[in-house]
Amino acid sequence: MGKGGNQGEGATELEAPMPTFRWEEIQKHNLRTDKWLVIDRKVYNITKWSSRHPGGQRVIGHYAGEDATDAFLAFHRNLDFVRKFMKPLLIGELAPEEPSQDRGKNSQITEDFRALRKTAEDMNLFTSNQLFFLLHLVHIIAMESIAWLTIFYFGNGWIPTIITAFVLATSQAQAGWLQHDYGHLSVYKKSMWNHIVHKFVIGHLKGASANWWNHRHFQHHAKPNIFHKDPDVNMLHVFVLGEWQPVEYGKKKLKYLPYNHQHEYFFLIGPPLLIPLYFQYQIIMTMIVRKDWVDLAWAISYYTRFFITYIPFYGVLGSILFLNFIRFLESHWFVWVTQMNHIVMEIDREPYRDWFSSQLAATCNVEQSFFNDWFSGHLNFQIEHHLFPTMPRHNLHKIAPLVRSLCAKHGIEYQEKPLLRALQDIIGSLRKSGQLWLDAYLHK
Numbered sequence: 001m002g003k004g005g006n007q008g009e010g011a012t013e014l015e016a017p018m019p020t021f022r023w024e025e026i027q028k029h030n031l032r033t034d035k036w037l038v039i040d041r042k043v044y045n046i047t048k049w050s051s052r053h054p055g056g057q058r059v060i061g062h063y064a065g066e067d068a069t070d071a072f073l074a075f076h077r078n079l080d081f082v083r084k085f086m087k088p089l090l091i092g093e094l095a096p097e098e099p100s101q102d103r104g105k106n107s108q109i110t111e112d113f114r115a116l117r118k119t120a121e122d123m124n125l126f127t128s129n130q131l132f133f134l135l136h137l138v139h140i141i142a143m144e145s146i147a148w149l150t151i152f153y154f155g156n157g158w159i160p161t162i163i164t165a166f167v168l169a170t171s172q173a174q175a176g177w178l179q180h181d182y183g184h185l186s187v188y189k190k191s192m193w194n195h196i197v198h199k200f201v202i203g204h205l206k207g208a209s210a211n212w213w214n215h216r217h218f219q220h221h222a223k224p225n226i227f228h229k230d231p232d233v234n235m236l237h238v239f240v241l242g243e244w245q246p247v248e249y250g251k252k253k254l255k256y257l258p259y260n261h262q263h264e265y266f267f268l269i270g271p272p273l274l275i276p277l278y279f280q281y282q283i284i285m286t287m288i289v290r291k292d293w294v295d296l297a298w299a300i301s302y303y304t305r306f307f308i309t310y311i312p313f314y315g316v317l318g319s320i321l322f323l324n325f326i327r328f329l330e331s332h333w334f335v336w337v338t339q340m341n342h343i344v345m346e347i348d349r350e351p352y353r354d355w356f357s358s359q360l361a362a363t364c365n366v367e368q369s370f371f372n373d374w375f376s377g378h379l380n381f382q383i384e385h386h387l388f389p390t391m392p393r394h395n396l397h398k399i400a401p402l403v404r405s406l407c408a409k410h411g412i413e414y415q416e417k418p419l420l421r422a423l424q425d426i427i428g429s430l431r432k433s434g435q436l437w438l439d440a441y442l443h444k
Contacts, residue, residue, distance in 0.1 A: 030065030177377025203298020242347030250440025
């Protein structure tokens with residue numbers, strides 16, 4: 001229990017003596033209406049402030065009752081600036097006899113990982129190459145231009161239309177990887193410039209919402225492959241994932257779909273529909289419901305530009321169909337790339353691991369090559385990206401050998417695969433989970 005002092009939100013470091021708390025007490029404050037967390041052994045009451053958290057209240061709430069030090073370091077660039085907002089939330093610190101890690105998390109792994117992070121900082125691996133990202137933007141704009149010129153010179157026949165659709169789908173996929181860079185604050189030193197360019201890339205080049213992406217994607221990074229915390233494994237009863245969920249569904253006789261065939265119907269409703277149907281609906285509704293007018297204005301600028309460009313060739317209905325065909329193609333690219341690193345890994349309830357171990361359990365890599373780097377937006381280095389989200393992607397390969405060495409030291413598996421095998425493993429994983437569901441459904 002706490003010892004003395006004010007436990008309410010708003011206490012400051014000026015109060016003395018500083019109240020101290022045991023983990024047993026801190027872990028009780030993990031409710032939606034009562035949230036404490038620990039950073040560098042300091043205890044913060046974030047209950048009221050979490051609704052104003054720029055990254056969204058859910059992502060910070062996922063660490064309620066836990067040590068959030070490594071997540072805090074991973075997500076923020078300007079730590080001194082962020083700590084100014086933390087001072088009014090400080091209510092105490094861990095009791096001297098309490099370990100820095102909660103729930104018996106491995107303190108040696110945590111210590112070694114923080115040393116690795118310091119090494120990465122000393123190697124300037126968090127400093128971006130501005131030319132790299134400029135050239136990436138230029139090649140996206142070049143593809144947009146080539147697409148229009150193709151239709152302009154060759155007309156709107158089937159062959160020019162299909163070629164143009166593939167060029168624009170490629171442009172959209174690459175713009176998706178680029179907005180990912182800015183969204184993670186990995187390009188500019190100042191967060192403000194990252195946010196501004198992020199809104200331009202995801203809004204004007206893709207017609208999506210920066211805030212929607214931030215609130216969704218940061219949860220995924222904070223608690224990857226954790227049910228009820230990572231939105232990327234919330235499959236709305238369409239698929240069952242991992243080993244625990246299919247068995248639970250089977251025991252409860254839940255059969256929203258024939259999950260033993262999910263590795264087959266995945267081809268029909270997974271890659272084809274995620275972006276043109278689910279994401280598109282979710283993005284538009286999120287901007288309207290949350291009254292996010294800035295993001296909505298950016299998205300409208302994308303649709304305005306697209307329709308002004310292509311209505312003269314296809315008409316209104318034809319342009320709408322053309323747009324959705326492009327997103328249909330892009331959706332395949334996006335789903336296969338993003339799922340090859342995660343869906344094949346451990347997917348379970350909250351295991352309360354240290355940052356390093358939790359990221360390694362949920363991610364795997366794909367072998368490096370020029371094509372793999374470009375095709376996946378360097379998400380073939382998913383392990384390193386999850387450990388260091390703000391590290392510019394062109395530096396991920398430099399830290400990879402050190403991450404591999406740390407894994408070897410602590411007996412943690414570091415998975416790296418060829419691209420085709422990684423894609424095949426998606427289907428194998430769905431088949432395995434579907435069979436687990438069927439066995440539990442029939443026999444338990």
